[in-house]
Amino acid sequence: MSESPVLLNKHEVERLLTYDDLIPRLESVMGKFSKRDSSEIIQPVRSVVPIQQHSGFLGVMPAYLANEGILCTKIVTFYQRAEGSSLPSTQATVLLFHPEHGHVTAIMDGEAITAKRTAAVSAISAKLFKPALSEVLCILGSGQQARSHYDVFTKLFKFKEVTSMKTGNTSKSFKTCFCVCDPVLYTLQVRVWSRRKEMAQRFVNDLQDPVTVCSSVKEAVIGADVIVTATGASQPILFGEWVKPGAHIAAVGACRPDWRELDDVLMREAVVYVDSREGATAESGDIILSGVCITFHQYNIADLGHHRHTYSTPKSLFSQAEVFAELGEVLNGSFPARREKTTVFKSLGMGIQDAVSAKLVLEKWNSEH
Ligand SMILES: NC(=O)C1=CN([C@@H]2O[C@H](COP(=O)(O)OP(=O)(O)OC[C@H]3O[C@@H](n4cnc5c(N)ncnc54)[C@H](O)[C@@H]3O)[C@@H](O)[C@H]2O)C=CC1
Numbered sequence: 001m002s003e004s005p006v007l008l009n010k011h012e013v014e015r016l017l018t019y020d021d022l023i024p025r026l027e028s029v030m031g032k033f034s035k036r037d038s039s040e041i042i043q044p045v046r047s048v049v050p051i052q053q054h055s056g057f058l059g060v061m062p063a064y065l066a067n068e069g070i071l072c073t074k075i076v077t078f079y080q081r082a083e084g085s086s087l088p089s090t091q092a093t094v095l096l097f098h099p100e101h102g103h104v105t106a107i108m109d110g111e112a113i114t115a116k117r118t119a120a121v122s123a124i125s126a127k128l129f130k131p132a133l134s135e136v137l138c139i140l141g142s143g144q145q146a147r148s149h150y151d152v153f154t155k156l157f158k159f160k161e162v163t164s165m166k167t168g169n170t171s172k173s174f175k176t177c178f179c180v181c182d183p184v185l186y187t188l189q190v191r192v193w194s195r196r197k198e199m200a201q202r203f204v205n206d207l208q209d210p211v212t213v214c215s216s217v218k219e220a221v222i223g224a225d226v227i228v229t230a231t232g233a234s235q236p237i238l239f240g241e242w243v244k245p246g247a248h249i250a251a252v253g254a255c256r257p258d259w260r261e262l263d264d265v266l267m268r269e270a271v272v273y274v275d276s277r278e279g280a281t282a283e284s285g286d287i288i289l290s291g292v293c294i295t296f297h298q299y300n301i302a303d304l305g306h307h308r309h310t311y312s313t314p315k316s317l318f319s320q321a322e323v324f325a326e327l328g329e330v331l332n333g334s335f336p337a338r339r340e341k342t343t344v345f346k347s348l349g350m351g352i353q354d355a356v357s358a359k360l361v362l363e364k365w366n367s368e369h
C-alpha cells in the first residue's frame with residue numbers, strides 16, 4: 001500500500017523554496033522543454049475553465065518529466081479582486097505523483113510556488129535581455145507577483161560592481177575611460193506604481209530599501225531599464241511610446257486571450273520572447289490582439305447582376321506581433337538574446353516550472369526528515 005502523501009503548507013513551501021536552488025532548475029527545464037522531445041517532457045497547454053460571472057478562471061497544469069521522474073499537476077485559480085481584498089487573487093495547489101505507480105506523494109501549497117517560480121523565470125529573462133547597464137527597475141502592480149519580482153530582482157541585480165573614476169563620476173561615462181579606477185557599488189533604483197497610490201505605498205512600507213512610489217505608469221516607466229508588469233489589467237497600461245529604447249519588459253499579467261497589459265506599439269516594436277510558443281498562441285492577449293486593428297474598408301461591387309452594393313468588411317491593418325523565440329531556445333543557444341533591442345518576455349506560466357519547484361520542495365523536506 002502507498003504511504004500517505006506529504007502535506008506542505010504555504011509557510012513550509014516558502015521556507016523550503018529558495019531562488020538560489022530554483023533558478024538553475026528552471027533554466028535547465030525550460031531549455032529541455034524547448035527541444036520538444038516528448039520522450040523527455042510532456043506538458044500540454046493549460047486547460048482553463050473561465051468563471052465569467054465571478055471574473056475568474058480555473059486552470060489545470062499537468063507535466064511529466066520522464067528523466068527526472070516527476071509527474072505533477074498544479075490546479076490554480078485566478079480571481080480579479082477588489083483593491084485591498086484580504087483574499088489572494090492567485091490561489092493554487094500542487095500535486096506530485098509517483099511516476100511509476102501513480103499515487104500522490106505530496107500535496108503542497110501552490111501560491112508560494114507560483115509567486116516564486118514566476119518571478120524567478122522573469123529574472124532569468126532579465127539576466128538574458130536587460131541592457132548591460134541597468135540602473136532603474138520599475139514594477140507595475142503591488143500584489144503577490146509584484147512582491148516576488150521585487151524580491152528576486154533586487155536580490156540578483158541590486159548591486160552592480162562597476163568601476164568609476166576617482167572624481168566620483170558614475171558608471172555610464174566610465175565605459176570610455178581608460179584610467180585606473182576604484183571599483184564602486186551603486187544601488188539599483190526601484191520604482192513602483194499601483195492603481196491606487198496607497199496600495200503602492202503599503203507595498204513600499206513592507207520593504208527595507210528605498211523604493212519610489214510613482215503617481216502614473218508614465219512617470220514610473222520613463223527612463224526605466226527593466227519593467228515588470230504584474231497587474232490584473234485587461235486593457236493595455238504600458239505604452240511603447242514611454243519605453244526607453246533597449247529596455248527589457250517582463251510581462252507577467254494578461255494571461256487570457258482577451259486581456260492585455262502592453263499596447264500594439266510596444267508589442268510590434270519589441271523583440272518578443274515567450275515561455276512557450278503554444279501557450280502564447282493560445283493565451284496571450286498581448287500577442288493575439290496586437291494585430292487586430294479593425295478599420296472599415298469600403299469597396300463597391302459594381303456588378304452583381306442587376307444591383308450595385310457597397311460592402312463594409314473588417315480589415316486588419318497590422319499583422320500580429322511575432323514571437324521571436326522561447327526563453328528555452330535562448331538558454332539552449334539556438335536563438336540569440338537581442339539585448340541591444342527593446343525586448344519583451346511574455347510570461348504565461350508553465351506546468352514544468354511548477355513541477356521542478358515542487359520536486360525541489362519535496363527533496364528539501366525529505367532531507368530534513
Ligand atoms: N505569468 C505567470 O506565470 C503568472 C501570471 N499571473 C498573473 O499576474 C498578474 C498578477 O497576479 P497577482 O500578483 O497574483 O495578483 P494580485 O491581485 O496580488 O495583484 C494584482 C495587481 O494588479 C493591480 N490591478 C488589478 N487590476 C488592474 C487594472 N485593471 N489595471 C491596473 N492594475 C490592476 C492590483 O492593484 C494589484 O496591484 C495576474 O494577471 C495573474 O493572472 C499570476 C501567476 C503566474
Ligand SMILES: O=C([O-])C1=[NH+]CCC1
Binds near residue numbers: 090
Ligand atoms: O502559471 C500560472 O500559475 C498562472 N498563470 C496565470 C495565472 C496563474
